[in-house]
Amino acid sequence: MQLFPEKRIWSSDISLTEHQNPHYGDLYFSSDDGMDETMYVFIQGNELETRLQKGGDFHVGETGFGTGLNLLSLLTVIPENPEKILNLSYSTVEKYPLETERIRSLLLPFKKRLGDLLTLFLKQWDEFRTSLAPGWNTATWTFPGGDIRFRLYFGDVLEWCLEEADPSVDAWFLDGHSPDKNPEIWSLPVMESLYRRTKVNGTLATFTSAGVVKQTLRAAGFTIKRKSGFARKRHMISGFKS
């Protein structure tokens, strides 16, 4: 039995509603240690610190952009002196893009840790968000570790998954709220679309270890492994396309 099955843990000093996505009644991330969880689940879960050292083209995909904490956490592990130049792309999908001030407030606990990355992100997000149109929106964002090609699909993941797409993704962050609160983002058509978009040997990681998620990922074609979860969560999932 899991102690905290699929719920994100929330801190008693910040109200639940402040950290909740009202559309799904679920948290964006754990307010106690959201960034540590992101580093553990998504960055380590995809072995990105090692993989990014090799440089070259690298494409990270995500379901559920939310506050951008996963992107920001990724930017903290961009190697300073990679063996080769890194050409990083980040593609994500979001139905309810957050206002800049809401992101600023939600990411406040990580302000010190993120430093200039947060300031630069909020500035670039603010410009990007004002011109968002349904479907794909693209920008090149500049950070101390280099430029990143950022693409956001503004719309429902169920529309996004119907698109034709080439296998270009090296690593996925599956972060679309808990499957009991938001089953659509874990549904078979979405997982099949993820599979089609993944390169051979591309990987995925997610905070959930729900049986239905494992089954659906396997049905889509991924090889799935259950791993120890972050902090009080017993398990998480990682996987790859063979």
Ligand SMILES: C[S@@+](CC[C@H](N)C(=O)[O-])C[C@H]1O[C@@H](n2cnc3c(N)ncnc32)[C@H](O)[C@@H]1O
């Ligand atoms: C747990 S939050 C993501 C947290 C995020 N990765 C971060 O770093 O803050 C899940 C996100 O998925 C989005 N989402 C959920 N269902 C969706 C859907 N059907 N289509 C597009 N976005 C969806 C939510 O609006 C929410 O922002």
